[in-house]
Amino acid sequence: MHILVTGGAGYIGSHTCIALIEAGHTVVVVDDFSNSHPEALKRVETICETSVPLYQGDVGSRALLEQIFSEHNIDGVIHFAGSKAVGESVEKPMLYYRNNVTASQVLIETMQHAGVHTLVFSSSATVYGDPHSVPIAEDFPVGATNPYGRSKLVVEQIMQDQAVANSAFNAIILRYFNPVGAHASGKIGEDPNGIPNNLMPFIAQVAVGKRSELSIFGGDYPTKDGTGVRDYIHVCDLAEGHAKALETLHGKPGAHIFNLGTGAGVSVLDMVKAYARVSQRPIPYQIVARRPGDVAQCYASPDHAKTVLGWQAVRSLDDMVASSWRWQSSNPHGYREA
Ligand code: WQD
DSSP states (O other): OEEEEETTTSHHHHHHHHHHHHTTOEEEEEEOOSSSOHHHHHHHHHHHTSOOOEEESOTTOHHHHHHHHHHSOOSEEEEOOSOOOHHHHHHOHHHHIIIIIIHHHHHHHHHHHHTOOEEEEEEEGGGGOSOSSSSBOTTSOOOOSSHHHHHHHHHHHHHHHHHHHOTTOEEEEEEEOEEEOOOTTSSSOOOOSSSOSSHHHHHHHHHTTSSSOEEEEOSOSSSSSSSOEEOEEEHHHHHHHHHHHHHHHTTOOEEEEEEESOSOOEEHHHHHHHHHHHHOOOOOEEEEOOOTTOOSEEOBOOHHHHHHHOOOOOOOHHHHHHHHHHHHHHOTTGGGGO
8 A cells, every 4th residue: 555654754653664665565754854853764765775755844734735645646644743742732732732633634634635535543542541440441431631632532533523424534543552662773763852751762861871860750659669550562563553454444444443552561660670681781760759640550451453453562571672772872862963
């Protein structure tokens, strides 16, 4: 299939472009590079030994999308482009609703006009809020607790409404848990702007000496060691899950929702120990106050994706950490060195 990947130069987008190309598909990328780097796409082309057509611009631009759909016979769209920092979303809700909701609506309308019916949407486990129990299944109550999570939930609901109104529309909603790690080559990986919000890139920057120590947000949660428990999933497993979802569900219109996680809960301290062991670098840390909005535990029931898509995560925690370290140690300043 010929797939438009919005945000295809980003962390998950670039890894998914590789998974799609390696599965025999062709991709076109649209990205405004507001939270990504052109170098990532150059490296995707090197790894896959192919060229990837690129349109630089805002995915919320109807004119740009119409141009892409007129110049390419697109079979489906994977929509990664958007803003994704929970804390920033609280400070700048209008930015998040414009970038995540309004842009997605423009994309859906332009797809319908162009006769492109399959949309895979990058959603997040954050839509579950603070779950009543774990593991979390797709039929659990949803209830986001911040503008970022609410923007994801609203787009999910827009897609489900469109699937009711337009019988040809194929709404594939993928709820990511915690993507980490990097492509085995070490050539592409997570390259956050500024101070990393997320645990793994922060630990990686401590290991490589860019940060002096990790602050562990809370040591008094009702978990096995008092620190937060999450479902970390290798970004390459996540990427392959996108290819599988497209291949399995293309031509089967309706609304489909899947958790993409491993089903295993890993604590912050587990992650610190694994990183220190694999990188052979000290990871100094201090346990500080809880981060507002954090939940104690969040991990997936991965059964629905396994049953319907025939997909499951296969890479281990050590694979996640080793690949993260290979990327970070080979690119201490991310793509900026290029
Ligand atoms: C993981 C654990 C923290 C940083 C968020 C979004 C989610 C998705 C992934 C976009 C928690 C602890 C973290 C640090 C720490 N993003 N931590 N010190 O919060 O589970 O999920 O990112 O799609 O939508 O909600 O991920 O990596 O920020 O935190 O102790 O410097 O690590 O308290 O327990 P989170 P995270």
